[in-house]
Each structure stands twice: as C-alpha cells, then as structure tokens.
Amino acid sequence: MPKPKYKDAGFAFAYILPSFLLILVFSIIPIIMDVGLSFTSYNMITSPEWTGLDNYKRLFTDPYIGASIKNTVIFTFVTVPVQTLLALVFAAVIADKFRSHFGEAVKSAMFIPVIASMVLIGNLWTIILEPHGIVNNFLGLFGISPVNWLGSKHLSLFSVCIISIWKNVGYFLVIFYAGIMDIPAELYDAADVDGAGTMQKFLHITVPALSSVTYLVVTLGTIWSFQVFDLVYTLTGGGPGLSTQTLVLTIYNTAFRSYEMGYASTIALLMFVFVLVISILQKKFLAKED
Amino acid sequence: MRTHKKYTPQYWAALVLVLIAALVSVVPFVYMVLVSFTQMEILSFNFDFSEFSLVNYSTVFRNLDFMTNLKNSVIVTVITCILNCIIPSMAAYAFAKKQFPGKSKFFMVYLATLMIPSQVTLIPMFFIVRALGLMNTYTAMILPLINAFGVFLIKQFLDSFPDELLEAGRIDGCGENRMFVTIVVPLMKSVLVSLVIFTFITSWNNFLWPLVIASKPNVQTLTVALATLKSNYSTNYGLVMAGSTLAFLPPFIIYIFLQRQFVEGIALSGIKG
Numbered sequence: 001m002p003k004p005k006y007k008d009a010g011f012a013f014a015y016i017l018p019s020f021l022l023i024l025v026f027s028i029i030p031i032i033m034d035v036g037l038s039f040t041s042y043n044m045i046t047s048p049e050w051t052g053l054d055n056y057k058r059l060f061t062d063p064y065i066g067a068s069i070k071n072t073v074i075f076t077f078v079t080v081p082v083q084t085l086l087a088l089v090f091a092a093v094i095a096d097k098f099r100s101h102f103g104e105a106v107k108s109a110m111f112i113p114v115i116a117s118m119v120l121i122g123n124l125w126t127i128i129l130e131p132h133g134i135v136n137n138f139l140g141l142f143g144i145s146p147v148n149w150l151g152s153k154h155l156s157l158f159s160v161c162i163i164s165i166w167k168n169v170g171y172f173l174v175i176f177y178a179g180i181m182d183i184p185a186e187l188y189d190a191a192d193v194d195g196a197g198t199m200q201k202f203l204h205i206t207v208p209a210l211s212s213v214t215y216l217v218v219t220l221g222t223i224w225s226f227q228v229f230d231l232v233y234t235l236t237g238g239g240p241g242l243s244t245q246t247l248v249l250t251i252y253n254t255a256f257r258s259y260e261m262g263y264a265s266t267i268a269l270l271m272f273v274f275v276l277v278i279s280i281l282q283k284k285f286l287a288k289e290d
Numbered sequence: 291m292r293t294h295k296k297y298t299p300q301y302w303a304a305l306v307l308v309l310i311a312a313l314v315s316v317v318p319f320v321y322m323v324l325v326s327f328t329q330m331e332i333l334s335f336n337f338d339f340s341e342f343s344l345v346n347y348s349t350v351f352r353n354l355d356f357m358t359n360l361k362n363s364v365i366v367t368v369i370t371c372i373l374n375c376i377i378p379s380m381a382a383y384a385f386a387k388k389q390f391p392g393k394s395k396f397f398m399v400y401l402a403t404l405m406i407p408s409q410v411t412l413i414p415m416f417f418i419v420r421a422l423g424l425m426n427t428y429t430a431m432i433l434p435l436i437n438a439f440g441v442f443l444i445k446q447f448l449d450s451f452p453d454e455l456l457e458a459g460r461i462d463g464c465g466e467n468r469m470f471v472t473i474v475v476p477l478m479k480s481v482l483v484s485l486v487i488f489t490f491i492t493s494w495n496n497f498l499w500p501l502v503i504a505s506k507p508n509v510q511t512l513t514v515a516l517a518t519l520k521s522n523y524s525t526n527y528g529l530v531m532a533g534s535t536l537a538f539l540p541p542f543i544i545y546i547f548l549q550r551q552f553v554e555g556i557a558l559s560g561i562k563g
Contacts, residue, residue, distance in 0.1 A: 011384070011388065012388035016380070016396075017379045018380065020381070022434075022437070031410070033417070034411065088307065093308060098307075109312040109317075110315045115491055117537070119514075123534050127531065134321065180392050225409055226407070240498070
C-alpha cells in the first residue's frame, strides 16, 4: 500500500518549530528590522524618525567608515595571504616529515591560541607589546631601540595583524592538514618514481589538490577581517587616532556609546553587503570546482 | 614507498621551523602564567622565582567578582551546549528524514541565515531582547547561539545515514518520539560531540553580545569581566594575567583531554563560512 507522501508532516513541523522560532526571532526578524532602522534616526529616547536616505549618504562622508574600510582592506591583504601561506606550509611540512607523535604535538601546540578568547589574547599581547615588554626587551638584545607597537599610528594596525595571524594560523593549519590527508598517496608515490623533489611535489601535487580548501581558508579569513572587534576593543580601542578602527567597532560605538541606533543599523547593513558578496563569490567558485 | 634517507639537511631545517612555530604559539601563554605569579611593575624576562606568590590569585578571588563571573560563564555555556544539541537535532532529523510541503525552500532559509554575521543583527537583537524583558538574563545570552549551524551540521550527517535502520525501528512498533530518542540520537553521537565542543568555545569566548545585553556585574560572564579587568587595572600586569590564566583554564583543560575531538569540532566551523 503506498504511503501518503506527507504522512509525517505534522511530526516534522513539531520537531522544527523550536529551532525555527529561534531563527525567526534572532536572525530573520532582526535583518528585516535592520533595513527598517537604517532609514531612521533613533536615539532610544524619542521615537524613531524617518530620515530617508540620510544615513546612507552619511556613510560616504563619515571618517570612521572610511577609516574602517581602509583598515579592513589592509588587514585583509596582510593577514589572509600570510596566514594562508604559513598554515599551508606548516601543514605540508608536518604531513611530509613529521607524521609522528612529535608532529601531532606541534599541531596541538599551534592550536592553543585558537581556543583562547580574543579578549584574552588582547590582554596578553598588550602586556607582551608594552614599550618595556618582552618583545622590546628581546629586540634590545640586538641593539634595536624600543618600538611603540600599539601606540604608534603607523604600527598599530600592523601589530593587530600580526596578533591575528598568530591566533589563526593553527586553525587554518588543521583545515589544510585534513585536506592533505585526503590526497591519494599514489599521486606522491608516482611522483617519487619520476624522481620529483619535495618542492616539486608540493607545487605540482599538494597545492593544486588543495585548491578548494585554499579557497575556503581565504574566504573565511576575508570574512573574519570584516568582523574584527574583540581584539581591537581590548588592544587599542580603535586608536591611536583611527588607525585600528574597524566596522564592528564603529557599529558598537555608534549604537551603544552615541545611541545613534538608526545610523548604526545602516553601517551593519553595509557590513552585511560586504560579507554577502564574499560568501556568494565563494559559493560560485566552489560550484564551478565541482 | 619512501626510499629517502630520513635525516637530510632538509629534515633538520624543517625540524627547526616547526619547533620555532610551536614555541611562538606556546611561549606567550607560559609568559602569561609566569607574570600572574609576580607583582612586577616593569616587565622583563628576568623572573625572580623566589618572589613568586599567589597574591594576584587571592586578589582575583577575594576582591573581584571572579566566582560570580565564573559561575555565570559555566551556567551559560553548559545550558547552551545542551540546548544546541537538543533543538538542532530535532530539526535536522525532520529535514533529513521526513517529507513535508516546502521542505527544500524552508531549508534554504536556514542556509541563508548562516550567511548573516551576528554583528549585523546586533542592534535589532538588542531591541528584541529588551522588548521581551530579557536584558541581563542568561536566557538572552543563550538563545541566539542556538542557530542554524547545528541544524546544517547534523542534517549533513544524517543524510549519509541509511533509512533502513529507521524502518526496522518502525516495524517493532516504536513511536516516532521514542524512535528518535532510542535510535537516532545514539547514532548522532560523534557529530554531537563536535558540535558541543564548538558550542562550548563559542559560548565561553563570546564577547560582543554579552557585553551589550549583560552588563550588570551579577550576570557578567568571565570573558566580559576580563576586558573590564584590563581596563580597570591596566598597569597591574600580574592581576590581569592571573584573571586571564583562570579564564583560560577551563577550555584548556578540556582541550588537553579531548584534543582530537576539539580540533575536529572547531575545524567544523569552517563549513559555516
């Protein structure tokens, strides 16, 4: 006897309901509210006032937005290539030379920064990078005079980049390592027969085989660049000047320090557009790969 | 077969390279712990081990609200982990194994919400939580973390899982709910372990959301308190590092015991992008 197609529909809806309610309340409704708020001026004391496209126009002249976007672009172009390359090289070296307890220990050690919170990392590196902290002490051994890592307009963003790379390499290393483990061993054996060197095997087998993993790592790194908050909140507060200002920091300050809820929502939507474009490009690329 | 000699110059170069990487990753944490035992006003390499003391730790426990913050973090994280297993499992099971009208469109909506960064919805979520009267509550810190990610992850897992086992359960006259609990849930164990670890780290380290909606000291979590500690006692290095060390201990201890699952669990979040 054929079963009716939707026999279990009631059961299915009941099982989905709790999850759907949460997604509705904390994702779907908020994104719609974001759009509505973005056309208003709202300070939480008087009721929201319709201001049309004013908030959108303001985006173009706001120095905080300009600085945030500039910093995000620099941050992306510094952190993404460096952390991707480091993670890839270390994953390949460990997979090639240290498939042992020692290699596992190195991976575990490099993963420790990943499990710490960004707030903790910010606290820790503030102390490490103090003008009289250990990094400057160490450089002093080589006769290098103390560097103002976080307090100089020219270096602060660079320092934030270094710390971020330090924290994330272990994460991407694990992803690359898993990717390398999926590459068939026969490919390497065949190359060995042909007398290929380590470097040739890396460039001609490992790197091409990891192209979709690399794309994932690059996309993730780029999306994370747009989400930087905890680290600059604890390390620099966005300064000195606007040198480490980020989009999320601007959203936070605009909403919860200046109480300009409407404008802050507009900035949030701008951020959403950036992240969405990157996600869609990734999906397109991966679809092409398959 | 690798026929190369193992201890080539290349091998030694690689060894030095990975040792440096491991050291660079670990040394800052060792430094954190060392500084936490000192009352240095000037930071240096030169630790006087004879002057090490637990003063900073007793200050953290006695004068600050550390125990309250710890309790808040534990409660929020544990409940989030439990709920993030139950609620997404149910939805994922329905999506993977049941037929209902509009299923694929419905699931598309779930996938779409994965692309919304939590910072984008911060402001409206703040208004919603306020309107629901949930400001400064555990509930407000917990619920937004129960999102579509768990559903997506578990559904992927269940899709690769044969329907025949479920049919066998049905023949035995098992009710739908009982079948879910006694047959489906045990089979999801491995994916749930990964999800719990991922959720644990996300919740324990969560900062922006609790900062915005749970500012009262009696509900403040450890991660938010750490940021406060740093801004209030910026020059008391030992104290800030003692607080940081204590906040790091729970995730670190669990990491030591569940390393493999930890790495898998966190690497899974890569799918989320």
